[in-house]
Amino acid sequence: MELFKYMESHDYEQLVICQDKTSGLKAIIAIHDTTLGPALGGTRMWTYASEEEAIEDALRLARGMTYKNAAAGLNLGGGKTVIIGNPKTDKNDEMFRAFGRFIEGLNGRYITAEDVGTTEADMDLIHLETDYVTGTSAGGNSGSSGNPSPVTAYGIYQGMKAAAKEAFGTDSLTGKVVAVQGVGNVAYALCEYLHKEGAKLIVTDINEEAVQRVVDAFGATAVGINDIYSQEADIFAPCALGAIINDETIPQFKCKVIAGSANNQLKEPEHGDKIHELGIVYAPDYVINSGGVINVADELIGYNRERALKRVEGIYGTIEKIFAISKRDGIPTYVAADRLAEERIARVAKSRSQFLQNEKSVLSKR
Numbered sequence: 008m009e010l011f012k013y014m015e016s017h018d019y020e021q022l023v024i025c026q027d028k029t030s031g032l033k034a035i036i037a038i039h040d041t042t043l044g045p046a047l048g049g050t051r052m053w054t055y056a057s058e059e060e061a062i063e064d065a066l067r068l069a070r071g072m073t074y075k076n077a078a079a080g081l082n083l084g085g086g087k088t089v090i091i092g093n094p095k096t097d098k099n100d101e102m103f104r105a106f107g108r109f110i111e112g113l114n115g116r117y118i119t120a121e122d123v124g125t126t127e128a129d130m131d132l133i134h135l136e137t138d139y140v141t142g143t144s145a146g147g148n149s150g151s152s153g154n155p156s157p158v159t160a161y162g163i164y165q166g167m168k169a170a171a172k173e174a175f176g177t178d179s180l181t182g183k184v185v186a187v188q189g190v191g192n193v194a195y196a197l198c199e200y201l202h203k204e205g206a207k208l209i210v211t212d213i214n215e216e217a218v219q220r221v222v223d224a225f226g227a228t229a230v231g232i233n234d235i236y237s238q239e240a241d242i243f244a245p246c247a248l249g250a251i252i253n254d255e256t257i258p259q260f261k262c263k264v265i266a267g268s269a270n271n272q273l274k275e276p277e278h279g280d281k282i283h284e285l286g287i288v289y290a291p292d293y294v295i296n297s298g299g300v301i302n303v304a305d306e307l308i309g310y311n312r313e314r315a316l317k318r319v320e321g322i323y324g325t326i327e328k329i330f331a332i333s334k335r336d337g338i339p340t341y342v343a344a345d346r347l348a349e350e351r352i353a354r355v356a357k358s359r360s361q362f363l364q365n366e367k368s369v370l371s372k373r
Contacts, residue, residue, distance in 0.1 A: 030101035037069035046086025048072035049122025052094040077348035079297040094124035107136030141303040160196030162298025167266040169326035174288040181205035186240035189247025250274035266290040283339035291344035
């Protein structure tokens with residue numbers, strides 16, 4: 008891997024390699040862009056096949072957080088950490104405390120949070136060494152936000168209503184049939200919002216108990232894992248696996264809207280082009296599922312649930328802006344989402360550049 012060449016190609020700022028022999032910590036912190044503010048992004052622990060694979064994942068995820076935070080309207084940049092190891096067998100308290108000291112050494116350039124393979128308890132250990140961490144236990148920190156699932160679901164619900172308005176001319180979901188793929192914590196909370204508004208639910212999940220829970224609570228209809236794509240539904244809500252918009256599934260879709268919490272829903276960019284050509288309204292995943300990061304970001308100014316929910320409601324307006332850019336520029340919505348983020352970063356970068364130039368000109372006259 009030609010590391011500097013790769014970093015230059017996507018304009019990464021910093022890569023930090025962290026090692027602690029005593030605890031076994033092997034961590035990589037990637038900071039992509041801090042134009043809007045300090046980089047915020049979670050810590051992932053995974054059994055990577057190689058160090059190079061771990062570095063590539065950290066860099067890829069950090070860049071994704073730049074776009075997510077920018078599109079969400081946060082004054083935060085993008086970063087990410089990966090820890091090499093098995094989250095079930097390789098964790099120890101010393102590892103996360105050591106990692107916390109590395110974060111502290113960055114002096115606020117990077118703020119971490121929970122991600123795949125890490126927990127609230129791990130964030131509490133990091134917090135023993137640094138304040139640059141979010142998602143700690145509510146009991147241990149009065150400024151913590153607690154379980155993010157209901158807030159993330161609220162953002163999905165708001166984004167889905169905006170997409171429904173684009174597709175059907177009204178944001179009312181009463182009587183709409185919504186096919187939900189995956190009914191974990193976020194999707195369950197989403198189903199509750201949809202049920203309360205009078206939507207009809209079709210659900211599937213590999214966990215039969217989770218499916219039954221939604222059937223019992225909200226009168227949902229359960230279908231097989233591979234049958235969810237072809238349902239006669241108004242809205243398809245992917246809330247489980249990524250890459251589920253692909254060559255095999257697109258011909259099966261009967262929906263007018265795709266809006267759900269799953270990450271990386273498009274298998275390839277070309278699939279975003281395809282559903283755009285078919286007239287399916289797609290709410291880009293990293294925008295519609297940004298309620299979680301908006302929620303934890305509120306911790307940075309002293310968490311207030313009411314304020315956080317109000318900001319999450321803004322996902323509705325952000326999705327509307329993406330649809331407007333899509334129409335303005337004649338591009339698919341997944342491209343429009345990137346453009347929204349890039350335009351915001353560019354505006355701030357330009358204003359900062361002008362400020363610095365003014366300062367230099369003043370100094371040169373002294």
